[in-house]
Amino acid sequence: MGQSITARAHTNIALIKYWGKQNPELIIPYNSSLSMTLDHFYTDTTVRFSTDLTADQISFNGAIADTKTSTQMSQFLDLIRKQAHLPLFAAVETINHVPNAAGLASSASGYAALAAAGSRAAGLELNDRDLSRLARRGSGSATRSIYGGFVEWQRGTNDLDSYAVPVQETVDWDIQMIAIVLNDRQKAIASRAGMANTVATSPYYPAWVETAQAAIPAMKAAIVKKDINLVGQLAEQSAMQMHATTLSAVPPFTYFEPETLQAIKVVQTLRQQGVSCYYTMDAGPNVKVICTSQETPQILAALAPYFSPEQLLVAKPGPGVSYR
Numbered sequence: 001m002g003q004s005i006t007a008r009a010h011t012n013i014a015l016i017k018y019w020g021k022q023n024p025e026l027i028i029p030y031n032s033s034l035s036m037t038l039d040h041f042y043t044d045t046t047v048r049f050s051t052d053l054t055a056d057q058i059s060f061n062g063a064i065a066d067t068k069t070s071t072q073m074s075q076f077l078d079l080i081r082k083q084a085h086l087p088l089f090a091a092v093e094t095i096n097h098v099p100n101a102a103g104l105a106s107s108a109s110g111y112a113a114l115a116a117a118g119s120r121a122a123g124l125e126l127n128d129r130d131l132s133r134l135a136r137r138g139s140g141s142a143t144r145s146i147y148g149g150f151v152e153w154q155r156g157t158n159d160l161d162s163y164a165v166p167v168q169e170t171v172d173w174d175i176q177m178i179a180i181v182l183n184d185r186q187k188a189i190a191s192r193a194g195m196a197n198t199v200a201t202s203p204y205y206p207a208w209v210e211t212a213q214a215a216i217p218a219m220k221a222a223i224v225k226k227d228i229n230l231v232g233q234l235a236e237q238s239a240m241q242m243h244a245t246t247l248s249a250v251p252p253f254t255y256f257e258p259e260t261l262q263a264i265k266v267v268q269t270l271r272q273q274g275v276s277c278y279y280t281m282d283a284g285p286n287v288k289v290i291c292t293s294q295e296t297p298q299i300l301a302a303l304a305p306y307f308s309p310e311q312l313l314v315a316k317p318g319p320g321v322s323y324r
């Protein structure tokens, strides 16, 4: 009977987005990305390898995982089994402490937690870099969730040199995000399919890679300066440039919904009034507002006529992977 290991990983939101893979099998991106790990939203995953099992046993939020999810997780466990030379099945229990369909990447915290708990349960003692490389194989955004604070995923060119590094692990200045949960409809195009389609068909894609790469040093400088306005401006630009590549794909598609524009308008109006707030968006309609805690009450008040309190979730910078 193997040891039972529980790991916690927090989700993250990219300020400079990852969008497109140069190697889909190994999940090597075309561009580097930079994110903020969030405090309130995380996944707890427990893994135990056992001679008693005849198949992986995967429980997801207290129920048996659906076939698609459990197949993906078993394939990920295969990577760990191979690395550890351990031909045993595993019992996995994972719980996402991320509100349903909040547009806060659960694949990021999910695969970072599975990489951490799974590798340890298999007897591997991976350093953070190798843990980041392993998490990357589950989902690109998981590469960054190994670390807390601000994190850069250096794109690299192969399995060995594509991993995340901490940019600022302890964030001692005032920055946070308000996630606006617009609707809980299943998104029509998953990020994986959306980015593949964009790489294959958007004539703007080469420009995306070039501008995203150039934005990384600019964002790092803004973080060092603790400049909320510069961080916000660069994040907003990156998000809208990413979404421009979906509009220019063939056939075109978008993650925007009417409520998305409503939320963006509120942010723009507040900014005209002198409030420091900026928006970002991932592969779904929900908007995340980058702001200071000081101005958050004013921003929540401006959003209140359009969205209920349950739709507005506030998060601060959070920690890296830990073991329970």
Ligand SMILES: Nc1ncnc2c1ncn2[C@@H]1O[C@H](COP(=O)(O)OP(=O)(O)OP(=O)(O)O)[C@@H](O)[C@H]1O
Residues within 6 Å of the ligand: 043, 068, 069, 072, 073, 094, 095, 096, 103, 104, 105, 106, 107, 108, 109, 110, 111, 114, 141, 190, 191, 192, 282, 283
């Ligand atoms: N706790 C978990 N453990 C392992 N895998 C998970 C976990 N939570 C979610 N996932 C995987 O992540 C997938 C959901 O990821 P998906 O990319 O669709 O959305 P997201 O990660 O929430 O948002 P984004 O598109 O921005 O990454 C699920 O299908 C599941 O396979």
Ligand SMILES: C[C@@](O)(CCOP(=O)(O)OP(=O)(O)O)CC(=O)O
Residues within 6 Å of the ligand: 013, 014, 016, 017, 018, 019, 027, 033, 105, 107, 138, 139, 140, 141, 142, 191, 192, 281, 282, 283
């Ligand atoms: C828009 C994004 O959130 C895309 C995240 O994509 P995923 O990490 O979910 O994609 P896969 O690597 O295919 O699993 C931007 C980002 O998080 O950087």
